Amino acid sequence: MKPEFIDEAIRLSLESMQQGTGGPFGAVVVKDDRIVGRGGNQVTSTNDPTAHAEIVAIRDACRNLGSYHLRGAEIYTSCEPCPMCLGAIYWARLERVYYALTRKDAAAMGFDDALLYTELSLPIGQRKLPLHSLGRDAALCAVHEWNTKPDRTLY
Numbered sequence: 001m002k003p004e005f006i007d008e009a010i011r012l013s014l015e016s017m018q019q020g021t022g023g024p025f026g027a028v029v030v031k032d033d034r035i036v037g038r039g040g041n042q043v044t045s046t047n048d049p050t051a052h053a054e055i056v057a058i059r060d061a062c063r064n065l066g067s068y069h070l071r072g073a074e075i076y077t078s079c080e081p082c083p084m085c086l087g088a089i090y091w092a093r094l095e096r097v098y099y100a101l102t103r104k105d106a107a108a109m110g111f112d113d114a115l116l117y118t119e120l121s122l123p124i125g126q127r128k129l130p131l132h133s134l135g136r137d138a139a140l141c142a143v144h145e146w147n148t149k150p151d152r153t154l155y
Helices: 003-019 053-065 083-092 103-108 114-121 136-148
Strands: 026-031 034-040 073-079 096-101
Touching (some): 003 096, 053 073, 083 114, 103 114
Antiparallel strands (some): 026 034, 026 073
16 A cells, blocks of 8 residues: 555546546556556546546556456555446456545535445345346357357456
8 A cells, every 4th residue: 555546546536627527536556566557537528427537547557458357456546436436346356445535425525326335235126227137048149159169268
């Protein structure tokens, strides 16, 4: 844990806000004591609701390292990750998360993830967003083909 990395995440959060690219959030991915990925929130400037600082930093790190996983790396972020970003952090196999602001701090600024945390804890049939299974048999054919593909890349 190094303070200069959280300082850089916070600097990126200010830059994102001041340049008008998105909300006041920043993140850096660190591996072997060096920053390998940087990201500021770009939601409003790219019209991409997934362009949170953590996602942008993960994408940058993966591009820079030429890998779809970030084993051995950690992420420093200006705010506790939302459920989407936390999912991406798990998928990227980051080993540790350091954050400055909490989700309660974010909620006080109008960035409230409480609905998402609540919804994810509910059974599918009780969520506000209806989810319907459709086309399972066809999708199973694709999965079967994937499972028998000799040159597939496991991740």
